[in-house]
Amino acid sequence: MSDNTNIKKKAVKGVAWSAIERFSVQGVQFIISIILARLLTPSDFGLVAIVLVFSTIFQAINESGFNTALVHKQDRDNLDFSTAFVTNLAIGVISYCILFFLAPLIAKFYENENLINVMRLCSLSLIINAFGLIPMAVFTIRVDFKTQARASFTAAVISGLAGIVSAYYIKNVYAIVIQYLAYNIVYVSLMWMFVKYSFNVRFSTERFKSLWNYAYKLILARLIYLIFDDIYSLAIGKLYTPAQLGFYNRANSFRQVSSKNIINIVQRVSVPLLCENQKDNLAMVRVHLKFMKATALMVFPIVTGLMVLSKPFITVLLGEKWLPTADLFLLVCPIEFFYLISTFNRNIYNATGKTDWALQSEIVKKMFFILIFLITLNSSLQVFLIGLIIISILEMLYDTYFAKKQIGVTLFEQLKSLLPVLLASAVMGLLVSFVYFITSNIYFQLIIGVIIGVVSYTFICYCFDISDFKANVTIFLKSKIR
Incomplete structure (x- = not known):
């Protein structure tokens, strides 16, 4: 074998x-x-x-x-x-x-x-x-x-x-x-x-x-x-207030359940496999891109769909008293697009053993963090969280820079590998958004929106075989059958 x-x-x-x-x-x-x-x-x-x-x-x-x-x-x-x-x-x-x-x-x-x-x-x-x-x-x-x-x-x-x-x-x-x-x-x-x-x-x-x-x-x-x-x-x-922190905490919790957990699931599996290939940069690049594409295939559509359906999602599950969570949810979800790339690039430090670079990278990134944090500190909660999105973008850029230094994989290569998934998710998001023109009932918005999202995204990925969709599904099903 x-x-x-x-x-x-x-x-x-x-x-x-x-x-x-x-x-x-x-x-x-x-x-x-x-x-x-x-x-x-x-x-x-x-x-x-x-x-x-x-x-x-x-x-x-x-x-x-x-x-x-x-x-x-x-x-x-x-x-x-x-x-x-x-x-x-x-x-x-x-x-x-x-x-x-x-x-x-x-x-x-x-x-x-x-x-x-x-x-x-x-x-x-x-x-x-x-x-x-x-x-x-x-x-x-x-x-x-x-x-x-x-x-x-x-x-x-x-x-x-x-x-x-x-x-x-x-x-x-x-x-x-x-x-x-x-x-x-x-x-x-x-x-x-x-x-x-x-x-x-x-x-x-x-x-x-x-x-x-x-x-x-x-x-x-x-x-x-x-x-x-x-x-x-x-x-x-x-x-702010403990209640506003509660709304923010719930928004973050839903983000973790819906997408951040998927990223962490796959990245922790990738670490021992990257370590096995720590002396072969080309093999590490292949493993790195394969895991990142497979994760994006799951994460990007979930994040996109939840952003479109945030209000019916929160209202149906938690009730009217938690509705402010939906607005914050729209601001924390986009972070996942950049968090995904950053997380897998940070994994490379564990495999190469260049932990001094990991420390150096974090110190420099947090200088950017402090600057954005202080600029938005006295603003509204919404502007405060937009600053967090800007920080995520800057951290992603810096993490990919160090990934290139270690194993030679560039940001362009990574974005190119993720672009088909991003486009498929965007098309799915547009289709799901039409559900608001069909009905104003929040229960129907949520149910019909989820059905449209799952069917349309699966159809697009299957027809265009995005990120080896057919092969990955076949391997997974065979593994489950065994």
Whole structure:
């Protein structure tokens, strides 16, 4: 069997199960979030959004650092895993202690005393998740996302039920906290049950240095990215109202379910396959473009369709009180077009090992970020978010510049490969927009719009065989049949 065929089979299987994991979990959580949104208030969601910004930043230290280092290292052994485990656990405990003592200061800054207990409870996830990062690395190295799908889906169902029952009886923000912690506890417990991997808990200074030399630049780059990515949530929570932050948070959540998750699903499968070809630039370019085109084939039409149908979509699912979310949804969705290209280009750092370039890139991009952020800071919320679109474009340009330096793939090559998908999505969007001339009923707008969108886009892609549409569908179906 040729290397190309082997890569394709690994990719299809990995993407399929990664997609099943993410969308089964997100599907359950999506339904649960709708129920919780009807039981709770936008301010409750805004409060948790502030807390999760801080815990997510600390969580990234482990997830983007030592785990990625383990995946990249080809001669890894039990001592490497053990050293990473001890390090992850220590970082988790230290991170929790920092947030525990910072909670009163953060609550004072936002003038909301409820933040103290909410932050101290939610931050327990830093310690809980530290136990699960090693089995996650093992499954990623094996390109085994099927097992992760089983664990995460079960955790989503159990935690979702816990959240709904809590919301029904206590009707406040702690229902979201209970759901969040329950998911992490169940998921980590199941991951250890399924991994069937054991090691002695040891720590090697030499192995730590080896992993750290690779990881610390990625950690810094990821921290810079997350801090600036989440600074909008922090700023909205301070400059506007908790309710407006709740609307923004819901818009972002729908964006993650609809498109950002697809991007993250495929990119995490692409990392180990890029690492396998880290000494062959031409092979890396092929893998890079193949994954990016396949992802765009799914993401671009979803983003386009949701932008056209944003108002009936939000009104039907969440109710009239959440309608301001639709306007914000129109502003956050276009970011996905540029986020897709940036994400896959940032993956190249993981495969080439040029983590110093990753750090350098993030520092320069955030200079642009600060400039745009300050210019739009005292504007309306809509203008504030338009600034985020401009930032996404500038970051995409810079990420593609470094991709060319590493493996020789240009921005023109990438845009050329994505253009057919973009055109097909645009035609689909125009066809879906005609639904507003057919009926004013929001339920019919949503149902007929989705049907027109799916049928027209599939027909266009099949007729013009966009991004090897026919071949990819055939491979996927055969994989599912087996």
